[in-house]
Amino acid sequence: MESNRKIVHIIILMSVLFLSIIIYLTYIQIFRAEVTAQNPYNKRQWAVEDKTVRGTIYDRNGIVLAETKVSGDGTMKRLYNYDELYSHTIGYSSRQYGKTGIEFYYNSDLLALTGDNTVAKIRETVTGQPIKGHSLTLTLDHNLQRKAEQLLKGKIGSIVAMNPKTGEVLAAVSKPDYNPNSLAEDWDRLVEDENSPLLNRSLTGLYPPGSIYKLVIAASVLENPEIDANYNCTGTITIDGYTLADANRWGHGFLDLKRSIIVSCNTNFVRMGVELGGRNVTQMSKRFLMGKKLGGDMPIAESRYPYGDNMKPTDLAAVAIGQGELLVTPIHMAAMVSTFANKGAMAAPYIVGKIKNEDGMIVTLAESESTQIISDAIADEITDMMVAAVREGTGVNARIHGVDVAGKTGTAQNETGKVHSWFIGFAPAEDPQIAVAVILESEGRTGGEAAAPIAGEVLNEGLKGVNR
Amino acid sequence: MRPRGLLGIRRPINILIIVNVLFFILLSLHVQPPDPSILIAGGGVIVLMITSYIIIVKKRMGDQYIFLIISMLVSLGIIMLYRLNPNYGLAQIKWYGLGIVLYFISYILFRVIKGWDKYIYGYIFGSMLLFLITFTLGTNVGGSINWVYIGNFSFQPAEATKIFFVFFIAAYYKLRLSSEEALTFPEREAVLPYNNEVSDSRLQNHNYPDHEQSDKSGSNFEEAEISTENEAVPPKNSADNTVSLNSNHSTSGFYLKDFWRELSRRLKTPNYRELIINKQLIKNKYVFLAIVYLHLFLLLMQRELGMTVLFYVIFISIFYIYEEDYKLLLYNIGALGIILVLSYFMLAHVRVRLVTWVNPWDQISGKGYQITQSLFAIVAGGFFGTGLGLGSPDFIPVVHTDFIFSAICEEMGLFGGMAVVLLYFILVYRGFKIALTIKETFKKVVALGIILIYGYQTFIIIGGVIKLIPLTGITLPFISYGGSSLISAFIAFGILQAISGLEAGG
Numbered sequence: 013m014e015s016n017r018k019i020v021h022i023i024i025l026m027s028v029l030f031l032s033i034i035i036y037l038t039y040i041q042i043f044r045a046e047v048t049a050q051n052p053y054n055k056r057q058w059a060v061e062d063k064t065v066r067g068t069i070y071d072r073n074g075i076v077l078a079e080t081k082v083s084g085d086g087t088m089k090r091l092y093n094y095d096e097l098y099s100h101t102i103g104y105s106s107r108q109y110g111k112t113g114i115e116f117y118y119n120s121d122l123l124a125l126t127g128d129n130t131v132a133k134i135r136e137t138v139t140g141q142p143i144k145g146h147s148l149t150l151t152l153d154h155n156l157q158r159k160a161e162q163l164l165k166g167k168i169g170s171i172v173a174m175n176p177k178t179g180e181v182l183a184a185v186s187k188p189d190y191n192p193n194s195l196a197e198d199w200d201r202l203v204e205d206e207n208s209p210l211l212n213r214s215l216t217g218l219y220p221p222g223s224i225y226k227l228v229i230a231a232s233v234l235e236n237p238e239i240d241a242n243y244n245c246t247g248t249i250t251i252d253g254y255t256l257a258d259a260n261r262w263g264h265g266f267l268d269l270k271r272s273i274i275v276s277c278n279t280n281f282v283r284m285g286v287e288l289g290g291r292n293v294t295q296m297s298k299r300f301l302m303g304k305k306l307g308g309d310m311p312i313a314e315s316r317y318p319y320g321d322n323m324k325p326t327d328l329a330a331v332a333i334g335q336g337e338l339l340v341t342p343i344h345m346a347a348m349v350s351t352f353a354n355k356g357a358m359a360a361p362y363i364v365g366k367i368k369n370e371d372g373m374i375v376t377l378a379e380s381e382s383t384q385i386i387s388d389a390i391a392d393e394i395t396d397m398m399v400a401a402v403r404e405g406t407g408v409n410a411r412i413h414g415v416d417v418a419g420k421t422g423t424a425q426n427e428t429g430k431v432h433s434w435f436i437g438f439a440p441a442e443d444p445q446i447a448v449a450v451i452l453e454s455e456g457r458t459g460g461e462a463a464a465p466i467a468g469e470v471l472n473e474g475l476k477g478v479n480r
Numbered sequence: 481m482r483p484r485g486l487l488g489i490r491r492p493i494n495i496l497i498i499v500n501v502l503f504f505i506l507l508s509l510h511v512q513p514p515d516p517s518i519l520i521a522g523g524g525v526i527v528l529m530i531t532s533y534i535i536i537v538k539k540r541m542g543d544q545y546i547f548l549i550i551s552m553l554v555s556l557g558i559i560m561l562y563r564l565n566p567n568y569g570l571a572q573i574k575w576y577g578l579g580i581v582l583y584f585i586s587y588i589l590f591r592v593i594k595g596w597d598k599y600i601y602g603y604i605f606g607s608m609l610l611f612l613i614t615f616t617l618g619t620n621v622g623g624s625i626n627w628v629y630i631g632n633f634s635f636q637p638a639e640a641t642k643i644f645f646v647f648f649i650a651a652y653y654k655l656r657l658s659s660e661e662a663l664t665f666p667e668r669e670a671v672l673p674y675n676n677e678v679s680d681s682r683l684q685n686h687n688y689p690d691h692e693q694s695d696k697s698g699s700n701f702e703e704a705e706i707s708t709e710n711e712a713v714p715p716k717n718s719a720d721n722t723v724s725l726n727s728n729h730s731t732s733g734f735y736l737k738d739f740w741r742e743l744s745r746r747l748k749t750p751n752y753r754e755l756i757i758n759k760q761l762i763k764n765k766y767v768f769l770a771i772v773y774l775h776l777f778l779l780l781m782q783r784e785l786g787m788t789v790l791f792y793v794i795f796i797s798i799f800y801i802y803e804e805d806y807k808l809l810l811y812n813i814g815a816l817g818i819i820l821v822l823s824y825f826m827l828a829h830v831r832v833r834l835v836t837w838v839n840p841w842d843q844i845s846g847k848g849y850q851i852t853q854s855l856f857a858i859v860a861g862g863f864f865g866t867g868l869g870l871g872s873p874d875f876i877p878v879v880h881t882d883f884i885f886s887a888i889c890e891e892m893g894l895f896g897g898m899a900v901v902l903l904y905f906i907l908v909y910r911g912f913k914i915a916l917t918i919k920e921t922f923k924k925v926v927a928l929g930i931i932l933i934y935g936y937q938t939f940i941i942i943g944g945v946i947k948l949i950p951l952t953g954i955t956l957p958f959i960s961y962g963g964s965s966l967i968s969a970f971i972a973f974g975i976l977q978a979i980s981g982l983e984a985g986g
Contacts, residue, residue: 016916018801019928023912025797029939030905034898036948037858041894045859053844054856055875 050119052110060123066090067122067145069102069114071154072180072365078102078115082142092192094154097161100212101152101184101363104192109199113212114148114363117311121146121367121375144370151180151365151378159473160185163466169433169452170213170342172361173470176350176438176447178380179308179359182474184343186213216313218339219451222424223276223406223459224436225334227352227394232288232296233269234390239287241269241280249279251329256282259423259458273397274405276421278333285332290323293331299385300348300358302338307360307381315340335425346449349436352398352418353444356391357382399441402464407435409464412472416441419467421459430454435463439471446474492548493533496555500526503559503868510563510869518562521573525555532580541587542981543914549907550958550973554579554966556900557959560887561880563869568880568961575963579970586974591981596647597922600655600762603648604771610637610644611778618782638779638787639968643975645775645791646929653802654922655763765808773815783829786940786954792816794932798925837950850876854883854945857890858897865893880961882953886945900959901942908935914980927979930972 040048049056065088069078078092090105092098103113111119124145160171160183173183188209190202202209211217233239247263249256258264258278264271272280285293294317298304303317316339319327330336340348343361351358359382367376398418401407407419419437426432433455438447448470450463504522508514529551536547554576562569590596614637617628627634761767772795779788796812803809823830832847840848840855853876860871873879873887880887889897911931918924934957941960944951955965 015801015924019912019916022797022801022928022932023909026908026912026935026939027905029935029943030901030908033901033939033942033946033948036943037889037894037897037901037946040855040858040946041863044855045862048855048859051841051844051852051856053852054860056856056860056872059872 057119058107060125064123064143064145066105067124067147069122070147070149071152071157072150072182073154074149075154077150077152077154080145086142088142094158095191095193096189097157098152099189099192100186100214101150101157102192104195106195109195112210114150117309118148118364118367121148124369146367146369146375148364149366149368151175151182151363152184153182153474153477156183156470156474156477157185159183160470161187163469167452168207168454169450170217171448171450171466171470172214172343172346173446173448173474174343174346174350174361175359176353176444177359179347179350179361179382180365180380181343181361181363182446182477183470184214184363186211186217213451213453214342215310217341217451217453218313218316219342219432219434219453220336220338220424220426221334221340221345222422222432222434223278223334224345224349224420224422224434225331225338225340226273226276226281227398227420227436228296228300228348229281229285229288229293229332230269230273230394230397231386231390232292233284234393235296235386236288236292239284241267241272241284243267243272243277243280243283245277245279247279249282249329251282251286252325254326254329256329270397270400273394273420274401276401276406281332282329285328286325288328288332290319290328291321293323293328294319294321297331297338300351301344302340306341306344306347308362309378310343310361310363312343312361313341315344334422342449342451345434345436345451346447349420349438349449350444350447351385352391352394353438353447354382354391355388356386357384395441398437402437406458406460407437407464409460410435410437410468410471412439412468412475415439415472415475417468417471418444419464421464423458423460426454428454430456431458433457433462434459435467437467437471439475445478446471448474492545493530496529496548496552497526499552500529500555500559503555506868507559507562511566515566518566521562521570525558525573525576528577528580529555532583535584536977540981542977542979543910545910546907546973546977546980547583549903549910550969553900553903553907553958556888557884557956557961559868560884560891560959561961563891564874564880564887571963572961572966575966578963579967582967583970583974583977586971587978587981590975590978596926597651597654600648600651603644603651606644607641607648607775610641611782613637614782636962636964638782638784639964641775642787642790642933643930643968643972646794646926646933646972648771649795649798649929650922650925652762652768653798653925656765657802657921659763765803765805769812776819780823780827783827784953785830785833786937786944786952789952790933790937790940790954793936794929797932797936798928801928802925833950833952837947840947850878850883851945851947851951853877854886855947857883857886858946861890861893861897863894865889865891865896867891881955882941882951882960883945884960885942885956888959889946901938904935904938904957908938911935911976914976918979918982923979923982927976930976933972934969 048054065082066080068076068080071077076093077098078090081089081091083089092102092104101113103111103115105111105115105119105122110116115122122145124143156173160173164171164185164187167187169187171183171185172181174181188205188207190198190209233241244266245258245264247258247261256278260275264275264277264280267275267277267280271277297317302315305314306312316337318337319331323331327336331338347358347361359380362378362380365378366374369375395418398420399416401421402410402417402419406421407417410417410419417437417439418441419435422432422434422436424432424434431454433452434450436447436449438444448467450467450470452462452466455462500522504519504525507522508516508518511518532551533547535541537544554572558569558572558576561572613628619627619629628637776788776791779791796809796816799812800809824834836843836848836851840851842848844852857871857873857876860866865871868891871887871890873890876883876886885897885900888900892899908931911927911934915924915927915931918927937954937957940949940952941954941956943949944954955962957969958966
């Protein structure tokens with residue numbers, strides 16, 4: 013019968029509909045469950061949280077940075093012992109305002125939802141005692157963090173210091189900041205503030221790198237010996253009809269690559285960038301993870317590198333001096349400069365060193381991961397140029413008595429009209445212990461004037477910490 | 481020969497008994513302090529189930545699985561409702577009992593009363609009366625006018641309209657297809673006024689030029705041709721028409737004004753009685769479509785989005801099965817497109833549904849609240865569920881009606897949810913199997929209609945709460961809390977049971 017044939021079509025349709033329900037449910041459960049469950053609006057998390065004493069957070073030397081106090085009647089309160097100091101790194105855990113920072117991305121550990129806690133759960137059920145969350149030991153050094161915060165006080169910007177060999181983040185400061193202990197009182201002001209104090213600039217602030225990007229171009233030049241680095245700088249260079257003036261309008265005269273880094277010569281880098289061509293510049297940038305995930309345990313914004321192998325000469329000219337559409341995060345720059353300090357290998361930055369359960373047993377121990385980006389020889393050569401830049405070039409303000417500092421300044425043009433002031437570097441140059449990236453947002457002064465002295469003090473304090 | 485189990489009946493009932501015993505014991509343990517009344521309630525459910533099943537088997541009432549599957553679904557619902565709120569659970573058990581009684585009554589009525597296919601006007605009248613009641617007495621609940629309160633008693637008329645609607649469509653096709661068969665008896669042609677209508681539907685396929693002409697008037701059915709030709713119509717009637725009307729080829733189209741002129745003329749002649757009584761007018765497919773779309777329009781006016789969609793898909797599925805005019809089918813699907821686009825721009829609540837489907841997370845504390853809470857519940861369940869009573873499904877608004885599936889997913893897990901979906905699937909499969917074996921048009925369409933109602937309704941609400949399709953408020957058949965939906969479902973399936981019994985009996 014004709015109608016029966018068509019009924020079969022409807023049966024097939026119905027089967028497809030029912031099957032799609034089953035497939036979609038499975039898809040949700042497998043691929044969407046984690047993201048959905050962690051949504052701050054999911055009240056179920058609070059149901060677990062009410063029964064759990066959130067884990068304590070320590071610095072690398074065991075100083076308590078955040079802890080949960082349980083009062084007599086069983087109510088719990090999260091305390092941040094150093095107010096603003098860790099506002100962006102540790103973040104906050106608030107019923108009203110959700111979670112950010114480590115409180116957010118290590119939430120399941122802090123609530124002891126990871127690892128095997130069956131025994132603890134049974135104990136909790138039997139005794140009625142709340143579950144104790146896992147404690148986190150950060151890689152941060154409290155003294156260095158405090159120093160960095162003091163240095164940045166009153167400014168807008170970020171400082172990231174890390175161990176260039178392991179990727180351990182030693183200090184991460186973003187200004188302006190907020191006090192996680194008084195979130196409720198300050199919230200309206202924080203949200204309205206046009207300087208966005210809630211934004212973690214270290215991980216998610218995107219800035220043009222300016223001259224610090226010349227290190228990446230220099231690495232590419234060294235890999236391509238056919239590019240002649242020697243140049244007579246006259247103060248201007250014309251690319252595709254556009255004339256670019258150097259910071260030094262009289263010109264730097266005759267330069268080699270090292271000299272070009274020392275004085276931070278724009279014209280020579282523009283020329284070399286154009287000669288290297290889109291393929292070389294893009295390949296080297298991608299190797300330094302521009303426009304890619306940086307790795308590590310933090311939600312770091314990807315730097316922007318919206319170019320391919322085919323670049324217009326004007327784009328090449330802009331990227332060669334860290335301008336154009338290239339945008340980077342401060343932590344990415346710390347990782348980048350660490351590459352030169354670590355024999356050409358980039359270590360992924362991480363902030364949580366170990367996770368312990370309530371009995372003190374280690375649940376997770378962080379391991380450093382690094383990727384070889386450039387050769388050991390090229391890294392050494394660039395380090396040598398950076399040392400010279402601090403000894404006699406644009407970075408003199410970062411000098412530390414008795415220690416060789418390697419560094420590079422940057423002064424980045426941007427749409428605010430006031431330049432960003434950059435400095436990236438590490439020390440000691442011969443056996444690097446600490447690397448740093450400093451950015452002062454719309455500071456209006458050059459990297460050498462404003463960022464370099466701050467970086468020098470951070471490096472100095474960091475080395476004291478290593479020697480302690 | 482067959483496997484024999486409890487009380488000498490086939491085995492599937494044992495599964496139901498085991499599931500119910502286990503769940504009710506779990507429930508009674510979950511409540512602190514333990515509540516023996518839960519066990520009594522559970523026992524009641526099991527006894528009801530077994531007794532009814534024995535009656536169905538012993539009295540050879542046809543398909544033996546339909547009742548088992550719906551009882552399984554109802555008992556899952558009762559258990560979940562009990563866990564959410566014991567009062568809901570108890571009330572649902574009462575509705576279940578009443579539902580079973582009505583199941584048997586509708587079974588008997590459908591078998592005893594003959595000629596269900598003759599009351600096409602009755603079905604239309606019934607629907608319209610229910611709409612009238614809803615519009616005059618209806619209360620606005622959650623933006624839709626769909627509940628009628630009479631004293632302490634409240635019900636949702638649209639639930640009953642579903643059954644009227646299916647009977648109406650079934651009666652219509654019975655009327656049309658049987659008159660097409662009548663064509664084989666030439667002597668009736670001379671007697672019955674609708675013989676030309678018959679030739680109309682037959683000749684249509686050969687008569688595309690006329691069709692295309694009339695189609696120019698627009699795809700809207702109201703303006704489209706309306707072919708109610710009758711030999712009694714004087715030919716001069718069409719003199720001012722662009723389309724010629726002749727008695728041999730009585731397929732020509734009329735425009736709306738011509739239709740009214742024609743109708744008023746006919747009402748003045750003695751023929752109008754035949755026109756109505758012989759169902760000449762109603763048999764016209766455009767009149768049929770007009771009535772179908774009137775249903776949809778009225779539902780949309782009540783802001784019953786889910787029901788509107790449901791009625792449409794039931795109609796279009798049956799239309800697809802029985803209508804040979806594919807062009808007309810396409811026009812109807814096109815009409816849906818136009819209605820959707822128009823309602824998107826004109827009705828704010830339609831827009832909200834669509835926006836919260838595409839991205840509910842943007843408005844998580846506002847319009848996207850329900851659906852996101854539902855998704856939280858589903859993912860909280862994981863594969864095996866949190867366990868009965870250990871989840872927090874009460875975070876979802878209206879969890880006991882529209883969102884009960886999310887609660888099942890939370891506490892019984894993905895596998896529990898899949899089991900429910902598969903139960904519906906088996907139910908739908910049994911229904912289709914019955915529909916396929918029936919030869920008589922009216923019963924075939926009724927069986928199909930019933931199974932389509934519940935198949936599509938299940939998809940619409942489950943798809944909605946898991947965000948597969950936009951969420952439209954409609955109950956999950958047999959599981960959601962509510963007397964109207966449960967009882968209408970039992971009545972519908974009682975009829976299906978009767979139809980399956982007829983088939984088994986010959």
